Amino acid sequence: MKVYDILEQRGFIAQSTDAQKIKHLLNNEKVTFYIGFDPTADSLHVGHFLQLIVMSHLQKAGHKPIALLGGGTAMVGDPTGKTDMRRIMTREEIDYNANCFKKQMSKFIDFSDDNAIMVDNYEWLSKLEYIPFLRDIGMHFSVNRMLTAECFKSRMEKGLSFIEFNYMLMQSYDFLLLKRKYGCKLQLGGDDQWSNIIQGVDLIRRKDADEAFGMTFNLLTTNEGKKMGKTEKGAIWLDEEKTSPFDFYQYWRNIDDAEVIKCIKLLTFVPMDQIEELSALKDKEINKAKEVLAYEVTKIVHGEQKASAAQDSSRALFSNIGQADD
Numbered sequence: 001m002k003v004y005d006i007l008e009q010r011g012f013i014a015q016s017t018d019a020q021k022i023k024h025l026l027n028n029e030k031v032t033f034y035i036g037f038d039p040t041a042d043s044l045h046v047g048h049f050l051q052l053i054v055m056s057h058l059q060k061a062g063h064k065p066i067a068l069l070g071g072g073t074a075m076v077g078d079p080t081g082k083t084d085m086r087r088i089m090t091r092e093e094i095d096y097n098a099n100c101f102k103k104q105m106s107k108f109i110d111f112s113d114d115n116a117i118m119v120d121n122y123e124w125l126s127k128l129e130y131i132p133f134l135r136d137i138g139m140h141f142s143v144n145r146m147l148t149a150e151c152f153k154s155r156m157e158k159g160l161s162f163i164e165f166n167y168m169l170m171q172s173y174d175f176l177l178l179k180r181k182y183g184c185k186l187q188l189g190g191d192d193q194w195s196n197i198i199q200g201v202d203l204i205r206r207k208d209a210d211e212a213f214g215m216t217f218n219l220l221t222t223n224e225g226k227k228m229g230k231t232e233k234g235a236i237w238l239d240e241e242k243t244s245p246f247d248f249y250q251y252w253r254n255i256d257d258a259e260v261i262k263c264i265k266l267l268t269f270v271p272m273d274q275i276e277e278l279s280a281l282k283d284k285e286i287n288k289a290k291e292v293l294a295y296e297v298t299k300i301v302h303g304e305q306k307a308s309a310a311q312d313s314s315r316a317l318f319s320n321i322g323q324a325d326d
Contacts, residue, residue, distance in 0.1 A: 002027035003061035007217075009272060010265040012054060014191040016215040017201050022186065025213070031063045033186035034178055036121075036171065037105075038070035039097035040089065043239035044104050046229030047190065049301070050220050050266055052108040054188060055116075059109060065116045066184055067105055068174060069098045072125030076167050094122075104238055108300070117182065121174050128173075137173055140206045141199065149195035168196050175200030179212055191216040220266065223258050238301050245302040249310035252294035260289045268296035 004026040007013055016022050025031050035051050037044070044052075055065040074094050098120060109116050146168060175197075178184040187197050197214035204212040220228045229236045229251075236251050237243040243251075255263065261279045264270055270278075270292065278289040291311065299307035 003057060003063070006057060007054065011262060012217045012266065014216045014218045015194055017198060017213050021211075022213050022215055025186065026058070026061070026063065031058075031186055032066060032182055032184045033058065033063060033188055034066035034068050034175075034184050035188045036068040036070050036073070036174065037101055038074040039094055039101050040074055041235075041237075042097045042100045043237040043242050044101060045238065046236045047220060047227065049238060049297075050217065051188070051190065052105065053267060053300075054217060055109055056269075059116060064114075065109055066178060066182060067109060067116065067118045068178070069101060069118065069120040071095070071098050071120040071122030073121055073167060073170050073174070075122075076163055076170060100239070119178075121170070124177055125170055125173070133169075133173075137169055137176075137203070137207075140203055141169060141172075146199075150192075168199050171196045172200040172203040175212065176203050176207060179204055179208070179210070185211070186213045186215065188215050188217065190219050192219060218266075220263075222256065228255075228259070228263075240302060240306075245298055245306040246310045246313050248301065249294045249298045249307065249314055252297050253290050253314055255290070255293075257286045260286060260293055264289065264293045264296070268293065268300070270296055 001009070004023045007026075035055060037048060037051075055067070059065050071094050074089060074097075075091070102118060105111075105118065111118060146165070149168070175184070175187050187200055189197055194214075194216050197216065201212050201214045204210055222228060235243075236248060240248075252263065261275060264275050264278065265272075278292060281289050294314070295307050295311050298310055302310075
């Protein structure tokens with residue numbers, strides 16, 4: 001099965017600028033694509049992990065990923081999904097976080113022998129001159145259109161700062177520069193990034209009279225629409241110093257029955273025929289599917305040895321609980 005069809009079958013794809021052309025590109029050509037990661041914390045989290053799984057699927061199919069670290073955009077702050085302005089971070093904080101991201105990403109993406117690229121947009125955004133940038137890039141953005149974007153609409157009641165309003169221009173400029181420098185013609189991201197992505201596609205059309213594409217993926221949410229990867233203790237991180245392999249395993253072992261199959265499709269490489277078998281399980285048997293999910297995700301993030309240890313500890317815990325109930 002071709003890679004676009006795999007992404008579609010597993011339930012990744014939310015929106016795309018031209019589904020048929022993107023399908024042809026991914027199934028028949030070798031494409032350079034990018035996903036952006038703003039280093040606003042010192043570890044990647046579960047939401048990032050879904051994007052890395054997508055990158056891995058595409059890299060295995062022969063496409064070249066660009067992991068774009070948002071060292072520049074993080075200094076502005078993405079207003080998407082936020083009711084309040086993000087805290088302005090120092091350059092030192094961002095550099096430290098970006099280095100943490102680099103180490104973690106290398107677990108999932110093969111950066112050797114030019115198989116993938118990792119760049120930081122601070123490299124070019126920090127060198128921009130204000131007036132030339134406004135004249136060259138800003139003139140192509142309609143404020144009226146920008147204000148209809150969901151990422152801005154949700155902020156209008158509490159107020160949107162001018163610094164955040166520039167975020168869309170900077171992300172669009174990233175796409176233009178990556179297209180010019182690396183031949184990148186496809187930007188991917190979570191569905192909450194749709195407005196930013198289509199503006200980048202439009203900027204490339206206006207500036208270079210060239211075709212570029214965008215595609216978003218379904219966010220990892222519960223059936224109630226809440227983002228997954230949160231507990232009472234906070235976010236589920238990929239760094240074992242922040243979320244231990246056991247706690248990471250337990251999070252997936254304890255998710256709602258209704259979420260299990262979706263998460264196996266999106267967060268693991270378990271074959272679809274095996275997933276079909278797991279989806280037929282009912283009642284207590286669903287725990288078998290939960291164990292598969294928890295083990296496979298933990299294995300990808302923390303390695304087979306730590307996944308096995310977490311599984312053994314979890315089984316012992318459930319066994320003790322069962323004996324106490326008896």
